[in-house]
Amino acid sequence: MRGGLTSTFNVQITIEDGTSDERSYVVTIDDITDLVQAQRSTAWADVARRIAHEIKNPLTPIQLSAERIRRRYGKVITEDREVFDQCVETIVRQVGDIGRMVDDFEQRLSETPLYGHFDSRLLGQAFGNIIKNASEAIEAVTGEDDYHGHILLKAYQDKDQLIVEVIDNGKGLPGDNRQRLLEPYMTTREKGTGLGLAIVRKIVEDHGGHMELHDAPADFYNGRGAMIRMVFPATSPDAVVKADNNTTEELQA
Template sequence: MNLVNPSAEELLGLKGDDLIGTQLADAVPEFGPQLKRARKPARRPGTDQITLRRRGSERNFAVRVTSEGDGQGYVVTFDDITELVIAQRSTAWADVARRIAHEIKNPLTPIQLSAERIRRKYGKVITEDREIFEQCTDTIVRQVSDIGRMVDEFSAFARMPKPVMELHDVREIVREAVFLFQVSRPDIDFTLDLPDKPVKTMSDQRLLTQAVTNLVKNASEGIDTAIENDPDRAGTGEITAKVAAKGDRVHITIIDNGCGLPKEDRDRLIEPYMTTRVKGTGLGLAIVQRITEQHGGKLRLPMLRSAAAKWRGHRC
């Protein structure tokens, strides 16, 4: 490698001094297949999409390798298309959500009403296997309700409303979201780390509260999973909600001591229906991501085991 520009250093997470004089395929093994194909005679330059894991995050790159002169050297250019890929996936999932709402939700109501009517009309008449009858009808009603809830969440994701921006104190938004869990989850120790002075920003209070609520919910579920794996940890759950103003930006950080997020494919957790939990719909972080983007911010899932996410928004 003869030349590395500052942008390449930043994107690759490597220093130019460590790259100069080395083989690119050794320094960045992910580029190896592209370089190998570029050496083939009469091969036309093409663009490939590859994934690099750097600094605890996964980024998508569009990579193009072209030969220089008579094959004496090569020029490698690459662009970070992570946000584009995420946007494409989000759009595709929004279309899937609309189809689900249309195809599945309509027959759910008559199924549930029919099961309830059967139970009311024949519940007193049936004497043989009465317990099985009650169990089956209850199962139908309960499962239909669960499916309906899942469809409602997908539908809500598909038609996420546009934010109505007004001046709000971010501290109060975070305090309100955490308070709901403080009341319902006395087994978890909640801590608020908030500035003394108001942190006002142009935001949609309802959407931003929903985003923080989803993050706290995700953190509490992480604690529940940790306790399931190790019952001795019961009663030791801790969640901290922190707000910090840095320049013209506002950081909201939710920290927990639960099971943590997986190391592999962690950036895909913000995609709809990507979940590590058996009963999860995989929409919590996807909704947070959408709301964060609407506020001009960025959602981060740090490698730290205790960190859930970080939101950044424009500050007034």
């Protein structure tokens, strides 16, 4: 623990034999905190996708079966007809709620590949931090009936720029001095470290891009929530073919 934050280090010790009275030690210490966090975020994202897939698969047959039961036996059942109707309606309604919950996390990506030079590990960490912030902004909304959190991911090309937007319908960003949220140790959350957006900003700028903090667009829940926009320089497909495959990533992938 350093300054209230947990760091992870990889420590290697090599012993070099000398004389009988002397022995040398070479100690190598690597800070792998970012690597561990990126691996953890990637693992959780993969788990979330798999869970969403496994949840959504049986929803359609469940709903169709419930509706078929209602059509087939609704006119036959005379005793406890009210209970029958309530049970079928509960099944259909709950299945719909689960489906909407799974669909609340969606994405809109460009139909054509977006090319650029990227460090996939660092960008994975950046995107993970932004999505984590969006989910926490949604969790901060309490006491509202019929509220459903929604995170929208968009990626597209505008001339010579690649645009990635993460939009949520959470509590939104402060109106004053919001750009200061990109500075280290600036946060609006009680338990926030103030490092998430600062790290993302550094990663984006290291890729030759910049970040923008906006309110959600008007056509997204009437402008409720926030939109984090990350802008990167685009690269032509020909340049990608010539580039080193180890340092070039296709954004859509």
